[in-house]
Amino acid sequence: MKFYDREQELDLLKKAKRVAVVGRRRIGKTRLLEEAMPQDFIYLFFYSDASEAFIAGKWAAAIKQKDIYIPSLDKITDILEYIFHNIDQPIVIDEIQNSVKKFPGFISMLQQLMDTFKTRSVYITGSLISVMKKIVENYKSPIFGRFDFIIKLRELELQTILEIMSDLGYSREEALKYYSVFGGIPKYYELIETLRPTDFNDFIDLMFFRYPRPLYNEIYVMLKEEIGKDFSNYFGILHAVSQRGVTFNAIASALNMVSTSASKYLSSLIQDYELIRREQPISKKKKKTHYFIGSNIIDFWLKFGFSQQDQLDRGNDQLVYEDFLKRFPTFFSFKFETMVIRLLPFFLKRHGIGYRIIGKDWGKDYEFDFVVENENNIYIGEIKTGELNVPVEINKISAITRRETFYKNKTINYIFIANRFYNKTETDNILYVTPGQYFQS
Secondary structure, eight states, rough: OOOOHHHHHHHHHHHHHHEEEEOOOOOOOOHHHHHHTTTTOEEEEEOOOHHHHHHHHHHHHHHTTTTTOOOOOOOOOHHHHHHHOOOOOEEEEEEEGGGGOTTHHHHHHHHHHHHSTTTOOOEEEEOHHHHHHHTOOOTSSSSTTTTSSEEEEOOOOOOHHHHHHTTTTHHHHHHHHHHHHHHOOOHHHHHHHHHHSHHHHHHIIIIISSTTOOOHHEEEEHHHHOOTTHHHHHHHHHHHHHTSOOOOOHHHHHHHHHHHHHHOOOOOOHHTSSSEEOOOOOOOOGGEHHHEEEEHHHHHHHIIIIGGGHHHHOOOOHHHHHHHHHHHHHHHHHHHHHHHTHHHHHHHHHTTTSSEEEEEOOOSSSEEEEEEEETTTEEEEESSSSSHHHHHHHEEEEEEEOOGGGGSSSSSEEEEEEEEEEEEEOOOTTEEEEEHTOOOO
16 A cells, blocks of 8 residues: 655654654554665564564564675574664664563663764664553653654544545545544555455454454453453453443443542553543533544454454354444444544634644533634534434523523533424524534545
């Protein structure tokens, strides 16, 4: 697949001599470096759970493939030292977090060599977020402060995924379905390009439910490797949060866990592992904070795979697939809302609508899909994948805005997004948009 986006990251890599690239598996770290690096860089991959002899052999072979002499060396630190002293090419060390447990002296050796050879170009990558934070962001780490930039590689933007899927010949509707599951992770779109699925449901069945269900196992292994010990409690919280927009009390209650323990695990999943995001209503009701799974594919796996692990273990693949067919429309409806919000700044710009802040809002008995505040103007958005009854929505919204302090003394406008509108009335304060119009390029 051709390379998409990442212009800012490419620019940094071409300017800087020392960069750490951090991001989960499949996010495109190695591909990014390949695009940015000259052809003659030295690539050293840290294999997980491999012996030192195996890794040393692989590193030596990679160097010899470039017609560069290297003596027979059995230790990876000796190979690294030889490269710094005798080879001028940029050095890329991929998945460096795998060195921490088995080869604890490697990071210190790297620091000594980087300090000695100050002009050498060194690039490292890592996919375990919590471990990489300790390696490059913790001041106690030997290589803390040794990199010009730390690139935290995020998923590709929705706009980029729509472009990729269009290039692959898929419709906008199909692209949004795939994005609702795979988010902006490039590797899965390479898989789509290779397999060229013609039916979305069949492809999801093949990847997640039907034996050997490769992506189900991949996500499980990735999460277990990231979280490490005590993963049962972490998985429990992740599953509770996947129920969509739950509160802290709901999480603790679902797991029958005391608040202090739940708070510790939740905080770690947010700050250390970056698997959960929190969101507050735009009206600043702090006690109404909701928690969400940050990644589409992990959210999907938790809802449709992990929650059905007992059925999959018993070989009831078809039963799990039928459950997916029944519940996926609700899952997609929620993801559709998040997709709309992701592109909201671009939409507002197209329509000449300025904004100070964008967010969602909810309270005890209401939830607005999105709210745009612009000085004394408020735009309240409602999103429907089917039909929207205009008078019903306006009456419902008006009843809330009249009583809620945040909306008082402000002009209320409406942005309605739906495939069809019932009892539509044309007024200056209502903007009607179909999904096709909204997601236009």
